[in-house]
Amino acid sequence: MAGWLAKPPFWFWIVAVLAVFWEGAGCFAYVTQVTMSDADMAKLPAAQQEIWRMMPAWATSAYAVAVWVGLLGAISLLLRKAWARPLFIASLIAVLVQFGWTFLYSPILRTVGAAQAIPFPAAIILIALFLVWFAGHALRRGWLN
Numbered sequence: 001m002a003g004w005l006a007k008p009p010f011w012f013w014i015v016a017v018l019a020v021f022w023e024g025a026g027c028f029a030y031v032t033q034v035t036m037s038d039a040d041m042a043k044l045p046a047a048q049q050e051i052w053r054m055m056p057a058w059a060t061s062a063y064a065v066a067v068w069v070g071l072l073g074a075i076s077l078l079l080r081k082a083w084a085r086p087l088f089i090a091s092l093i094a095v096l097v098q099f100g101w102t103f104l105y106s107p108i109l110r111t112v113g114a115a116q117a118i119p120f121p122a123a124i125i126l127i128a129l130f131l132v133w134f135a136g137h138a139l140r141r142g143w144l145n
Helices: 010-034 038-044 046-052 057-079 084-103 119-140
Strands: none
Touching: 010 057, 010 119, 038 046, 057 084, 057 119, 084 119
C-alpha cells in the first residue's frame, strides 16, 4: 500500500532524539567557535588558538555543513523522512573534509599530540557513520518514507 509506514520500535525514537541533541550540540559548538571574541580566544591554549586562527574558510564551511545538515538529518529522523539518510551522508562527508584539514594540514598532531587530538574526532566520525547506517536501517525497515 502506497504511503504505508511500519511503526518503529520505541528505541528508534530514543536514537532519533539523541541524534537531535548530539547534532544540536555540534551546532552550538560551531556557533561558539565562529562567534568567539578575541578575549575568549585568548583564554584558549596557544595550540588551539593557532589551529582555529589558521583554519581556512573551506574547512570552517565544512564544519558548518557537517553540523547543520546533520541536525536536519536528525530532525528528518523524528519526522520519519527518507531524506534523513542522504543528509547524514552529506554531513559525514563534511566531517571527513573538516577533519581531513585538521589532521593533514594543521599542526594539531605536533602541538597537541595524537593521544589528545584523535579520540573526540574519531568518536564524531563513528557517530556520523552510525547515523548513516541507522537511517538506512530505518529506511529498509519501512520506518521512513
